[in-house]
Amino acid sequence: MKMSCGFATSLESPEHVRIAESLGYERAFFYDSPALYPDVWVQLCRAAEITTRITLGPGVLIPSMRHPMVTASAIGTLASIAGPDRVVVGIGAGFSGRLAMGKRPVPWAKVREYALTLQALLRGEEAEWDGALIKMMSPDERFGPRHPIAVDWLIAANGPKGAAVCRELGAGVFTVLVPNPDFASSVILDFGTVLDEGEDPGSARAVEAAGHAGGIVLHWAVEHNVLDEMLPGNGRVWATAYDDVPANRRHLALHDRHLVAVNDRDRPFITGEVLAKAGFALSKSEWREKIAKLEAAGSTEIAYQPAGPDIPRELERFAEMMDT
Numbered sequence: 001m002k003m004s005c006g007f008a009t010s011l012e013s014p015e016h017v018r019i020a021e022s023l024g025y026e027r028a029f030f031y032d033s034p035a036l037y038p039d040v041w042v043q044l045c046r047a048a049e050i051t052t053r054i055t056l057g058p059g060v061l062i063p064s065m066r067h068p069m070v071t072a073s074a075i076g077t078l079a080s081i082a083g084p085d086r087v088v089v090g091i092g093a094g095f096s097g098r099l100a101m102g103k104r105p106v107p108w109a110k111v112r113e114y115a116l117t118l119q120a121l122l123r124g125e126e127a128e129w130d131g132a133l134i135k136m137m138s139p140d141e142r143f144g145p146r147h148p149i150a151v152d153w154l155i156a157a158n159g160p161k162g163a164a165v166c167r168e169l170g171a172g173v174f175t176v177l178v179p180n181p182d183f184a185s186s187v188i189l190d191f192g193t194v195l196d197e198g199e200d201p202g203s204a205r206a207v208e209a210a211g212h213a214g215g216i217v218l219h220w221a222v223e224h225n226v227l228d229e230m231l232p233g234n235g236r237v238w239a240t241a242y243d244d245v246p247a248n249r250r251h252l253a254l255h256d257r258h259l260v261a262v263n264d265r266d267r268p269f270i271t272g273e274v275l276a277k278a279g280f281a282l283s284k285s286e287w288r289e290k291i292a293k294l295e296a297a298g299s300t301e302i303a304y305q306p307a308g309p310d311i312p313r314e315l316e317r318f319a320e321m322m323d324t
Helices: 011-025 040-049 066-083 108-121 160-169 206-221 237-243 247-254 273-278 283-297 311-323
Strands: 002-008 026-029 055-058 088-094 127-129 132-134 152-156 172-176 185-190 303-306
Touching: 002 311, 011 026, 011 311, 026 040, 026 088, 026 303, 040 055, 040 066, 055 066, 055 127, 055 152, 066 108, 066 127, 088 108, 108 127, 108 152, 108 160, 108 237, 132 152, 152 160, 160 172, 185 206, 206 237, 206 247, 206 273, 283 311
Parallel strands: 002 026, 002 303, 026 055, 055 088, 088 152, 152 172, 172 185, 185 303
Antiparallel strands: 127 132
């Protein structure tokens, strides 16, 4: 199993990637959620300038956020700094990046069209978008790398429509928590903390470092109307913590500190029992058992997202666990 990392993009993420590179992480993915985090491409370029080996890219970008020419230019800029062999581009229909702004995910037909257009632009070809022909026309190397710009591609796919786009593009698959065994490159994003020896999953440190992972389960379940499936038992009780929020503002409350920390509405429900049962606050041996199961289920790479006040500690402990 390859070891990579993912970050809720912050102004500190470039330094965290430098640390991750020194610890042996192979790739680093930055979340593209502009309502929550700073610009993903700026931070990726900053990270490229202070690293030499680790592969970098958005995990994942959302088509509705930017014109494909803007994204193609951003990819070219990152490739000019890091080298195209250190760039991976993940594309998806949108979770936090869309839902945090009160919008549903982009239709998969649009994701497909966007990705195909991006690939054509990076090959130096003309493409049609919004009724007009477009082409990357940088005159020489001062304005961007020469075409074709060859980078790796991932598609965040949880169902058959996304999987079909993966296959058509020749991309790997990027999933959250649930493995996909149908692709040779299958990256799984996971969250949590490695407990110290004898540490309780409900310790203040563990909740700070892993509590965001518990919150995302509820946020996903509420937004996708799958509470009973994902959180049988107390899911609906937990969701009532948001009942006093007007419907047109609920997405703002749900995404308060999303994937960064535990918000005030979720905090009463994020217990050590919840984090342990969900596999987010585990000992070294329990993490190794979990990862072995993910690998057996078809995952080829884990992208671990650290959180909390001491992200270097989380990266270090996870790398130690993977190395033993």
